[in-house]
Amino acid sequence: MTTYFNSRTPALDGIYTALFLASEKIYAELKKGAGLKFATSSNESGDDQIELDVIADEAFFNALKTDNNVRYVVSEERPGLNKISDGPYSVALDPLDGSKSALVGIPSGAIFAIFENAETDADFNGRNIVSGGFFVFGMNLEAYFADGDKVYKGLFDGTDWTVMPIEGGLPSADVLAINGQNQMVWPEWLQRHYASLLDTRGGTVKPHNMRWYASMVSDMKRMVLQGGLFAYPSANIKGYEEGKLRLVYEAIPMAFLIQAMGGASTNGEQSILEMPVEKLHQKTPVFIGEKSKIAAVEAARKAGPV
Ligand SMILES: O=P(O)(O)OC[C@H]1O[C@](O)(COP(=O)(O)O)[C@@H](O)[C@@H]1O
């Protein structure tokens, strides 16, 4: 089998190949316009699915199920731990991130994390992750990921992948990616912090620039290329008590990648990579970005009121 990427951990090479091959399949379906309508099903968490969610989940699962290094596959679209073998690594996936945005032509993608020696839900945490990142299904098929502490960009030209290191760390920009929909019911400290990021001080200072794709992979691609702050906070409204994003296969892989670039993450109180995991599908408030911006979020949270 062709090796698409030589990991610093050679046992991961086959897993990367499976992930890259599955992404090609999903991208080809998306390019054909296949699966871009609501399915009659819903996923493990009760979210409505589009047909491409199901196609994407099957593509990843089928690609990974023959690899003896893969112990479990975890997916947003499936219940529980799906046993593959007794191998040392487990893969957690959001097989189609931003699916509702895909319906209107905004780049979607897939998020992945590889964990070492995971046996229970609790083991799928930021201390056991060895690789994390995402694919973007946009103008091109691209991958952005951290293999250990090294960061790479992959570009598919329709036949082959070119994978290159990303050097130079996380760029810096006063860009804020957040959905302001729930701002009236955000914690009070966040309402204040948000206002401070947009404060022009009487027209003398440029406020943070707002960007929101409603597609985490697209917002994180912007982060990798330009810097900034990405946030999906909790809100005092049904369904958003812990935000919207999933800890294991959305927050942790993105936090791992951005930390490898010199950035940081928090749930408001602690790094996402330090958070205990209780359930595979649990949600968490997410703040990911430049170190100084994450420190400012935590300082605002500490200053209260919560
Ligand atoms: O609809 P909202 O509140 O803008 O949420 C958008 C967020 O939800 C997500 O689409 C995640 O949901 P899916 O994985 O179900 O697509 C993220 O990609 C994005 O950041």
Ligand SMILES: [Mg+2]
């Ligand atoms: Mg998602």
